[in-house]
Amino acid sequence: MVIVGYGMAGARLAEQVRARDPEGGRVALTVVGAEPWPAYNRVLLSGVLAGTMTAADIALHDPAWARGNRVRLRLGARAVRLDRAARTVRLADGASIGYDALVLATGSRPWLPPVEGLADDRGEPAEGVATLRDLDDCLRIVDQARPGVPVAVLGGGVLGVETALGLARRGAGVTLIHPADHLMERHLDRTAGMILAALCRAAGVRAVTGRAAVRYYPGEGVKLEDGAFVPAAVTVVTAGVRPETGLAADAGLAVDAGIVVDDRLRTADPLIHAIGDCARAGRAPQGLVQPAWEQAAVLADLLTGADGTARYRAGPVVTRLRAGDVDLTAFGETHLEADLTALGETHLESDSPRAEVLSYVDPARGTYAKLALADDRVIGAIVLGLPDAAATLTQLHDTGGPAPGDRPALLFGRALPQAVADDPARLPDSATVCRCNSVTKADLVRAARSVGGDLGALMGATRAATGCGDCLRTVRRLAERLEDDSGNTTEGTGT
Numbered sequence: 115m116v117i118v119g120y121g122m123a124g125a126r127l128a129e130q131v132r133a134r135d136p137e138g139g140r141v142a143l144t145v146v147g148a149e150p151w152p153a154y155n156r157v158l159l160s161g162v163l164a165g166t167m168t169a170a171d172i173a174l175h176d177p178a179w180a181r182g183n184r185v186r187l188r189l190g191a192r193a194v195r196l197d198r199a200a201r202t203v204r205l206a207d208g209a210s211i212g213y214d215a216l217v218l219a220t221g222s223r224p225w226l227p228p229v230e231g232l233a234d235d236r237g238e239p240a241e242g243v244a245t246l247r248d249l250d251d252c253l254r255i256v257d258q259a260r261p262g263v264p265v266a267v268l269g270g271g272v273l274g275v276e277t278a279l280g281l282a283r284r285g286a287g288v289t290l291i292h293p294a295d296h297l298m299e300r301h302l303d304r305t306a307g308m309i310l311a312a313l314c315r316a317a318g319v320r321a322v323t324g325r326a327a328v329r330y331y332p333g334e335g336v337k338l339e340d341g342a343f344v345p346a347a348v349t350v351v352t353a354g355v356r357p358e359t360g361l362a363a364d365a366g367l368a369v370d371a372g373i374v375v376d377d378r379l380r381t382a383d384p385l386i387h388a389i390g391d392c393a394r395a396g397r398a399p400q401g402l403v404q405p406a407w408e409q410a411a412v413l414a415d416l417l418t419g420a421d422g423t424a425r426y427r428a429g430p431v432v433t434r435l436r437a438g439d440v441d442l443t444a445f446g447e448t449h450l451e452a453d454l455t456a457l458g459e460t461h462l463e464s465d466s467p468r469a470e471v472l473s474y475v476d477p478a479r480g481t482y483a484k485l486a487l488a489d490d491r492v493i494g495a496i497v498l499g500l501p502d503a504a505a506t507l508t509q510l511h512d513t514g515g516p517a518p519g520d521r522p523a524l525l526f527g528r529a530l531p532q533a534v535a536d537d538p539a540r541l542p543d544s545a546t547v548c549r550c551n552s553v554t555k556a557d558l559v560r561a562a563r564s565v566g567g568d569l570g571a572l573m574g575a576t577r578a579a580t581g582c583g584d585c586l587r588t589v590r591r592l593a594e595r596l597e598d599d600s601g602n603t604t605e606g607t608g609t
């Protein structure tokens with residue numbers, strides 16, 4: 115088996131294959147990665163950018179991992195061509211590797227918007243322009259965006275907001291430029307976007323929305339469509355990504371917003387698979403680690419023969435942003451509005467079933483909660499600055515259970531006391547604790563029976579809290595409770 119791409123999906127697949135075939139008796143595994151270092155947690159690059167983590171903190175594998183796991187690892191090796199007839203992958207250094215099964219896990223690459231001067235003749239970022247995709251990018255930006263240096267960040271989606279807040283934390287003078295009317299408009303309604311912009315301003319980021327950048331002047335800055343000029347010694351582009359599909363397309367495989375695969379993660383060539391950001395598996399979300407890791411687990415089952423019936427089905431995804439004082443969660447239907455002209459009869463702007471929309475807004479404190487329900491089920495929410503509400507609503511959305519009738523309590527996260535992160539032992543067994551790794555409370559309780567309640571051991575056994583790290587506090591508290599209970603587990607105490 116050859117895996118092309120040693121990022122979050124490729125590294126996880128290699129681990130999962132070895133977990134099912136530890137001695138390598140069934141699968142001889144080669145991993146080819148274009149980056150020069152062992153796999154690291156890309157999601158946590160934002161922490162390195164903000165100075166809260168180091169490159170060493172985010173390593174997924176140590177340099178000895180491959181040898182210890184019988185994996186032939188080629189670092190700094192870029193695959194440049196697939197020969198499907200000969201079943202070989204050619205590398206940039208001229209080497210050729212044969213395969214019986216090939217997995218493309220090539221991720222995605224940053225997209226440069228059509229702003230004059232932003233790209234050079236080869237379509238690469240011009241001098242003074244940076245994108246943020248890998249550790250190299252991150253270290254370069256950190257080196258350039260020193261305290262006091264004016265920085266423009268182009269694109270106010272999740273990554274742009276995180277980047278702007280991270281660089282402001284380091285003392286750079288950051289202007290965040292976003293062409294849409296408000297920040298993160300795909301995930302947030304206008305009210306949430308405006309409150310987020312205010313939180314950014316409070317953190318030292320100048321947020322400019324509703325105006326697109328039209329021209330980049332190297333080393334000087336960026337001109338906006340209304341003629342305003344934003345001085346910047348460094349311009350970081352966070353305007354979205356495009357799946358890295360070149361190898362597949364050149365080999366004649368179908369590509370449509372990603373390498374097209376079925377629910378076995380298989381292309382039209384039964385020997386070639388694709389997972390992670392580069393793949394398009396039905397309507398599954400792209401650009402997130404959760405589907406990439408779920409796909410790695412399914413493909414490992416199939417390719418090792420551990421479970422020939424495994425199929426990939428996309429689960430619900432939650433958008434989260436934790437940076438400085440910003441604590442934001444959004445999922446599902448976030449753009450619905452209650453129709454106040456038809457009081458007593460709420461009305462939807464989408465084709466969803468009849469919905470109720472409730473909201474609470476406190477702009478001065480930067481808190482906002484908006485909840486959409488249909489048939490008494492949570493179908494969407496935006497929660498800013500109310501972590502208990504975020505936990506409760508996410509849990510209700512995951513389980514699809516009926517929402518408690520006390521709507522104000524629901525909106526403030528007090529309707530389900532067992533959801534409160536302060537006492538995760540009271541979570542229902544089915545509650546998802548770690549989304550990145552799809553780990554439920556029951557998984558953690560079960561693991562504690564064999565490895566005990568030590569946090570590190572629990573994380574090692576379940577992988578909980580090894581993705582974006584958002585759930586670390588919950589996992590830690592649960593571990594403490596499980597350790598206190600010393601074998602007398604809390605399973606079954608949930609509702």
Ligand SMILES: Cc1cc2nc3c(=O)[nH]c(=O)nc-3n(C[C@H](O)[C@H](O)[C@H](O)COP(=O)(O)OP(=O)(O)OC[C@H]3O[C@@H](n4cnc5c(N)ncnc54)[C@H](O)[C@@H]3O)c2cc1C
Nearest residue numbers: 119121122123148156157192193220221390391401402403
């Ligand atoms: C700063 C940042 C923050 C993020 N935050 C979040 C977050 O909070 N939550 C979330 O869910 N997601 C987040 N993401 C997205 C997440 O990192 C990706 O969804 C995830 O990394 C996808 O994994 P992947 O393996 O498909 O791609 P990648 O991790 O990008 O790995 C692809 C690898 O393939 C290599 N490669 C490409 N082409 C070739 C080739 N031809 N030959 C050899 N190797 C090749 C690349 O160099 C790369 O190492 C973030 C991304 C970034 C950059």
